[in-house]
């Protein structure tokens with residue numbers, strides 16, 4: 212799972228960090244660091260909760276990439292592993 | 295477009311025994327998304343009332359159209375200077391936010407945690423050694439919250455009662471009392487700044503008088519604007535939140551049991567209680583004429599974004615009037631939204647959570663003492679005046 216960070220929207224509520232301090236990193240003023248976040252599978256639940264708690268909607272959960280991968284791996288029709 | 299609605303005078307907004315002012319304002323969701331309320335400030339001015347969370351976000355984000363400079367404190371003195379950073383608009387706002395943010399960012403607040411916890415423990419142990427009931431507001435919530443913030447400002451505890459009195463007069467007093475309190479607080483902050491200029495220590499006020507923005511030291515008015523805001527903001531908001539939270543737990547033994555059994559839930563529960571019992575009304579001033587959701591807002595009009603209304607918006611929260619301590623994805627805006635997100639929010643959160651944790655772990659099953667009724671009220675900051683809990 213990937214989280215797209217719109218850090219221009221962040222206002223430093225730190226709700227994301229409260230749920231998943233290992234996933235969301237804050238700067239010295241308490242705002243989220245720039246850069247999208249690649250979330251390891253074991254952190255997905257907490258990361259999702261954190262992203263959904265953001266009052267500014269600064270964190271967008273990007274599942275498109277996972278979905279693509281799924282389709283690629285499991286849907287033979289779209290030309291995945293067809294050996 | 296005009297409705298008889300006021301956070302000061304509507305039913306349930308004046309001091310009410312066993313009142314529930316938050317439920318009383320939640321009825322605003324039966325109204326249109328914006329309406330005009332002719333009497334919705336302390337001085338009897340009208341405001342536009344924005345009832346939907348989505349629209350409040352629009353207002354609070356659009357700092358180019360909606361100014362935060364209301365000079366609410368200074369105007370009580372017939373003056374006009376901003377409390378900083380609350381009443382500054384961008385870009386000046388950002389300069390002061392960057393200066394002050396590091397003092398109150400989450401990781402720094404964690405450093406203050408042991409001192410906060412110790413203060414809670416001392417107070418609660420004192421209460422439980424003395425009796426099996428107490429007035430939570432007077433005996434715990436106020437002394438706790440105010441002493442933390444005195445500590446932060448670098449002031450001794452001895453004057454705690456005096457400060458709480460000033461705060462009460464300022465926020466809930468009428469006319470003359472309020473002006474006198476405002477004058478007293480300004481004089482106090484000015485004095486404190488002067489003392490710290492001469493004899494710096496390592497407290498907040500010293501930091502402010504020694505700080506620089508844009509390569510220059512702060513003016514006296516800026517120092518005062520910051521000092522007054524920190525003073526006023528810390529006086530009763532956290533105490534009030536703790537009061538509403540403990541009143542809820544006293545009336546809902548099942549939830550009280552749940553948090554006793556699983557203290558790990560207190561953090562999340564505190565967020566839900568912040569949502570359901572938000573206490574602050576934010577007001578913005580229109581900088582120009584604008585059509586907003588069909589309403590003709592004119593330059594200079596007041597626009598009210600009451601957190602207690604937004605946080606019970608059914609479009610935003612499922613069953614908004616149900617308190618669900620396990621509610622997830624709780625994007626409440628008790629600490630406001632946008633650039634003016636409450637600077638002290640992280641400290642406030644920790645105080646509330648630690649206060650509840652220590653109270654629950656040291657005081658057995660509690661309820662509201664028979665034949666007593668906590669008095670609640672609406673207004674600019676919602677409040678609870680007394681809360682007699684009994685665990686005999």
Ligand code: SF4
Pocket residue numbers: 220221222223224225226227228235241242243261264265266267268269270
């Ligand atoms: S929750 Fe949103 S606003 Fe808050 S720190 Fe995280 S990204 Fe920023």
